[in-house]
Amino acid sequence: MPHVAASASPAYPARFRDPSQNKDFFLALTERLFIRRKVTPQEVARYGTYLWQGDSDADALALKFHDLGMVRQGSPQVQTPMAMLQQAVTGNLPQDAPRELEQLMKNVSQDPAWLDRRLIDIGARLSQRSGMLGEYVLSCVSLMGGYRSAAANKPIAFTGQLEYMAPRRLAETAKFGFDVTRTGAMAVGATGYQAALKVRMMHAHVRLMLDRSPRWRHAEWGLPINQADLIATNVLFSAVYLGGLRVLGLQISDEESLGVMHLWRYIGWLMGVADELLPENEEEGTRMAWLAGVTQPPADEDSRMLGHALMQVPLARAEGSLARAAAWLEMQLRSGFSRIVLGDPAGDDLGLPNNPFKYAIAFTTPVIFAAETLRRLVPGATELAVQLGDALQRRMVERPLAGKPATFTPPQSLKRESAYA
Known part of the structure; x- marks a missing residue:
């Protein structure tokens, strides 16, 4: 289990900012315009x-898997821990499963009382x-926004998964987002x-590796991949x-909004996020995001490195001079959209280009909004949009993977150290 207990640690790690001292204009504007029930000092405290809290069930299993050896040698009849996990998540618990795996699967096999699978399907649709708009938001807003935090980005920086394998890692992240939705x-x-x-x-395994690393600064960063950072990622997705899609012109009904929030509430619950942190609706999600x-x-050099790597993915995939020119334009548009939604302070922190391309949204959003109005009026158009959107997303996910499956397996070692370690 992670060795830094809240009872033996300061109230908060040094990374924790006092909201009264955070003068970010964009955050202040968000609070004024979109948060009706203000966050209380007790909620902040x-x-x-949660910066000290991990995921007890998954952490216990990660420790057990580590003791067994992630790739266990011996008789061909003896399953490796990862093979046992693969079998268990399909609904068939192995006969030789350790008690920790049995406990995890028992807990997730019982649906939470609040689960409504009809809402989950509405959110998925x-x-x-x-x-393509969904992919645009997830990349330019959800992922890019998460990289801004100098502490939350440390697990990615330590494992080197974005700097050295940006196209592949982004393809696997997109595959995860596709699979769960x-x-x-x-x-x-x-x-x-x-x-x-x-x-x-995978989070639990990385948490264990980093928690044991002498270079992980617990007093500064808290527990690796802690509950606070897990829920922050959840509400970004x-x-x-939802806010990013609306900026692009997509029209979202109240039921669709509730469906997306319910879908990610269940995803978060399965991924070990504390139930009391998971928002029920978009308003609660916005409060949590704030x-x-x-x-x-604030951002650091790792933030800028990760932001740059993410921004460069279109160029890394381009072949030929024409494709590279198109990729350069795509990079400018994506960076501009990140600035529009996350704010210029975030764009500056991440080292994103700041040029007139960010105002292209003033022309594209009305067109998309008009198309969405037509969709709502024409019978069968919404169903067609779901089918076409699904096919487009599938193609966008499968092409970068080039036939290689996304395994979602943890790294076996720390590839590099953070620029600030």
């Missing part, structure tokens, strides 16, 4: 304690209907359900995602 994908044993549990265990943002530390 409680959120800070909106995610599919978003098509298909209609029916979150049924027990289905593709999205499996992906959520595999990523949960739910509430902030709370996460206002207490984060």
Whole structure:
């Protein structure tokens, strides 16, 4: 288990910012315009304690897997820990499964009392209907926004998964987002359900490695991949995602909004996020996103390195002079959209280009909004949009993977150290 206990640690790690001292104009504007029930000092204080908390069930299993050896040698009849996990997440617990794996699967096999699978499917359909716009928001807003935090980005920086393998890692992240947002994908044993549990265990394995690393600065950063950072990521993919889609012109009904939030509430629950942190609706998600943002530390060199690597992905995939020119334009548009949604302070922190391309949205959003109005008026158009959006997202996900499956397996070692380690 992680060796830094809250009872033996300062109230908060040094990374925790006092909201009263965070003068970010964009966060202040968000609070004024979109948060009706203000975050209380008690909620801020409680959120800070989650920087010390991990995921007890997954952490216990990661430790057991580590003791067994992630790739166990011996008789061919003896399964490796990762093979046992793969079998378990499909709904077939191995006979020789350790007690920790039995406990984890027992807990996730019992649906939470609040679960409404009809809402999950509504959220999945909106995610599919978003098509290319959804990918745009997840990359330019959800991922880019998460990299701004100088503390939350440390696990990625330490493992070197973005700097050295940016196209591949982004393709696998996109595959995860695709898998968990298909209609029916979150049924027990289905593709999205499996992906959520595999990523949960990947987080636990990385948490164990970093928690044991002498270079991990617990007093500064808290526990690696802690509950506060897990819920911050969750709301970036739910509430902030919905806001980004609206900025692009997508029209989202109240039921669709609730469906997306419910879908990610269940994904978060499967991935070990504390139930009391998971928002029920978009308003609660926006409050949580604000709370996460206002207490984060400012960007550092790792933030800029990760932001640059993410921005460069289109160029890394381009072949030929014409493709590279198109990739350069795409980079400018994506960086501009990040600045529009996250704010110029975030764009400056991440080292993103700041040029007139960011105002292209003033021309594209009205066109998309008009098309969305037509969709709502024409019978069958919404269903067609779901099917087309799903097909487009599938092609966008599968092409970068080049036929190689996304395994969601943890790294076996720390590839590099953070620039600030």
